[in-house]
Amino acid sequence: MITCTQFQSGHLEIExxxxxxxxxxxxxxxHNAFDETLIDDLARASRAMGEDDAVRVVVLAGRGKSFSAGGDLDWMRRAAGYGxxxxxADADALAAMLRTIAELPKPTIARVHGAALGGGMGLACACDIAVASDNAVFATSEVRFGLIPATIGPYVLRAIGARQxxxxxxxxxxxxxxxALQIGxxxxxxxxxxxxxxxxxIVSALSTGGPNAQAASKRLIADLAGQPVDDALVADTADRxxxxxxxxxxxEGLGAFLDKRAAAWTQRA
Incomplete structure (x- = not known):
């Protein structure tokens, strides 16, 4: 059964x-460009899905020809006049939304087609998994406007590394x-x-994993990234x-394996 919820703003729909x-x-x-409303809608919807035990996987997608073309021109024009x-405050809202998606305690998948530019590329990188159509195109285009990809930077860097x-x-x-595939x-x-x-x-593969284990795996990756393998790290991993x-x-997972049956969480997926 498929149900849809339309946010009052009309900028986001939850299916x-x-x-x-x-x-x-x-x-x-x-082209699903960001403005204040879409940023707020994405933040609120992501938090709601993260807190909903009935949701196992969150997919981020865009209607129309593009995933997201980055910043809306009218929004950027308004920001140019801000102090x-x-x-x-504007940047804090965008940064908080991206972090909410990146730290969601369940798997996230970016469904990317068409343009994923600037903040749109950041959205794709903030998700755990990104699947793109062969017509997708990406860019960190901020320098062309005299800006820098600051709020999306941590997630893009995590995806492609400092050298790229x-x-x-x-x-x-x-x-x-x-x-995009070649550089990760x-x-x-x-x-x-x-x-x-x-x-x-991919959703089917994700359904075979324990939801608490998946959330713990995400925390593990975040905590291990860039850390030296020293006594403290080894002790921490053993404790986990x-x-x-x-x-x-x-x-339940071990019992299901030994009994040659599907684990309870797979049956609910």
Whole structure:
């Protein structure tokens, strides 16, 4: 059964199908470019899906021809007239929204087609998994406007690394889907008509994992990234696995494996 919830602003629609929630950006006429309202809608919807135990996977997608073309021109024009305090509040809202998506305690998938520019590229990188159609194009285009990709920077850097970022943050070159796959910006590239099939395959794979274990795995990656392998790190990882082994979810997972049956969470997916 598929149910939809339309945000009052009309900028975002939540589509629920089983345990999957798809957040559809609906500013198709603006190529799903950001403004204050869309940023707020994405933040609120992401928090709601993160707190909803019935949701196992969150997919981020865009209606129309593009995933997201970055900042709305009218929004950017307004920001150009702001003082430092107003600009900081605006930037804080965007940064908080991206962090909410990046730290969601469940798997997130970016469904990318068409343009994913500036903040749109940041959205894709903030998600755990990115699947792109072969017509997708990316760019950190901020320097062309005399700006920098600051709020999206941590997530883009996490995806493509500092070496690639040194090029693309400064050149603002367009990155086609093949190049995006090559540099680790996306995990999969498929034909446009195969995009939803590929996402369904990944969702199916995600449904086999324990939800608490997946959330703990995300925290593990965030905490391990860039850390030296020293005594403290080794002790921390041993403590984490010891603690999770003692959970009901781990007992169910091991029991299901030994009994040659599907785990309870798979049956609910």
């Amino acid at each position: 629920r199908s089983g345990t999957v929630a798809t957040l559809w950006m609906t500013r198709a006429d603006k 430092i305090d107003q600009n900081r 970022a040194l090029r693309y943050f400064q050149t603002a070159e367009r990155i086609d889907s093949a190049r 910006l996306v995990h999969e590239v498929v034909a446009s008509d195969a995009l939803d099939t590929k996402i369904a395959e 696995i010891a603690r999770i082994r003692a959970t009901d979810e781990a007992r």
